[in-house]
Amino acid sequence: MVALQSVAGVVLVVVGAVFATYTARHWRLYRAVAATPTTDLSLVGEGPVEVKGTVTEALATAEPTIRGGPDPVVEAWEVEEWDERGNGGRWKTLALGVDGGRFVLETDHGEIEVDVPTTSSGSFSLPEALLSTGMTGVAVDDVAVEVARMPHVRVEPDARPSDRIRSFVHAHRDVDGQTDSITNLIDIGNAHGERTYHSQTVEVGDEVYVLGRATAAADAPHPPRAEHLTVRGGPEDGVPMIVSTLREDRIVAQGRTRTRIAGAAAALALAAGIGLLWAPYLSGVV
Numbered sequence: 001m002v003a004l005q006s007v008a009g010v011v012l013v014v015v016g017a018v019f020a021t022y023t024a025r026h027w028r029l030y031r032a033v034a035a036t037p038t039t040d041l042s043l044v045g046e047g048p049v050e051v052k053g054t055v056t057e058a059l060a061t062a063e064p065t066i067r068g069g070p071d072p073v074v075e076a077w078e079v080e081e082w083d084e085r086g087n088g089g090r091w092k093t094l095a096l097g098v099d100g101g102r103f104v105l106e107t108d109h110g111e112i113e114v115d116v117p118t119t120s121s122g123s124f125s126l127p128e129a130l131l132s133t134g135m136t137g138v139a140v141d142d143v144a145v146e147v148a149r150m151p152h153v154r155v156e157p158d159a160r161p162s163d164r165i166r167s168f169v170h171a172h173r174d175v176d177g178q179t180d181s182i183t184n185l186i187d188i189g190n191a192h193g194e195r196t197y198h199s200q201t202v203e204v205g206d207e208v209y210v211l212g213r214a215t216a217a218a219d220a221p222h223p224p225r226a227e228h229l230t231v232r233g234g235p236e237d238g239v240p241m242i243v244s245t246l247r248e249d250r251i252v253a254q255g256r257t258r259t260r261i262a263g264a265a266a267a268l269a270l271a272a273g274i275g276l277l278w279a280p281y282l283s284g285v286v
Contacts, residue, residue: 005276012273023259029144029240030255030281033211033248040227041110048239049231051114051212052248053107054205062099062118064167066153073103074116074243075167076138076145076200079175084192091196095122095136095174098145105210105231113230114210116243119143120174136246136254137200143233146244146251147200157193165197202243209248212241217237 008117032048038051058071065075078096082089097120105114110146119141155161161169169175178195202208212233220228233241244251 001104005279009273009276011278012269013093014273016266016269016271016273017263017268023262023266024066025142026262027259028253029139029242030252030259031144032240033242033255034252036058036211037092039214041107041112044112044214044226044229045223046214046216048231049112049210049212050248051105051107051210053105053208055204055208056106056111056202057204059102059104059113062101062116062201064164065099065149065201066164066168066197067201068164068251069201071204072201073101073204074145075099075199076147076150076201077197077265078138078150080196080198081178082192082194089192094176094195095120095172097121097140097172097174098138100143100145102230103204105208110226112214112226114212114215115230115232116145117233118240120172122174142240142241144240144244145200145202146242146246146254148245149204150198150200152196153200155195155197156254157191168197179245204244206245209242209244209246209251210240213239 033050036048036050039051049199058073060073062072062075065072066077067075068217073214076098079094080091081094083092098116098118100116102113102115102119104111105115121140136148136150137144139145153162153165155165155178161178165261169177178193211229214229214231216224217228217230242251247253
């Protein structure tokens with residue numbers, strides 16, 4: 001009994017630590033939105049920038065995408081699968097991610113190029129699967145795409161997916177191919193192996209908010225002007241990056257809510273885990 005209690009305590013402490021790490025990273029991401037002033041491109045230099053404007057040109061599109069579209073410059077996506085075992089079943093997040101691209105953003109003070117990285121995470125990443133945005137975007141590895149809604153495409157386990165879905169799965173190593181249902185003869189409701197592909201794209205013509213770091217081209221003059229700079233971000237650049245079709249105040253509000261939820265989950269898991277680990281000592285069993 002004590003051994004099982006200790007194992008449960010260790011598991012809860014690990015889960016709490018994972019949520020605490022997620023909380024700190026998410027807080028950093030959305031604190032940057034609140035702390036960074038909107039940049040005047042006529043005065044811009046290298047460093048953190050916050051720009052708002054219209055996507056006017058796709059320099060490199062995010063393909064293959066789930067939603068398609070003529071000029072998708074970024075896509076946020078999440079793949080869920082119905083997992084039916086025993087008498088119960090649940091939707092399990094297989095993977096989620098951001099497919100990036102390059103585009104030109106036109107603001108009131110000029111134009112600047114934006115380069116959004118591609119990143120994804122598998123189902124092992126519990127905090128992202130539970131909290132990172134679900135139906136309103138995705139946040140992975142300091143790269144976030146926030147949108148108003150993420151429509152979905154549902155694919156039955158024994159059905160042939162569309163060419164677009166097959167191309168998407170083939171291009172993403174975190175998303176395995178869909179298998180047939182093992183219980184399709186007796187399934188009532190969702191069938192084991194059924195999938196939903198949630199996604200939303202940022203397209204040419206969209207009004208967007210962008211947070212990242214402006215870096216100058218190697219041949220840029222000194223000081224560089226906006227046309228010599230590219231806004232980047234993510235794990236390779238060591239800075240957070242956010243692209244959103246939402247207003248800045250709504251981005252901050254959503255980020256604050258998720259941070260509080262993740263922080264509360266971390267505190268509860270850590271407290272419960274430490275309590276289980278210390279209980280035998282306090283009761284004199286050990």
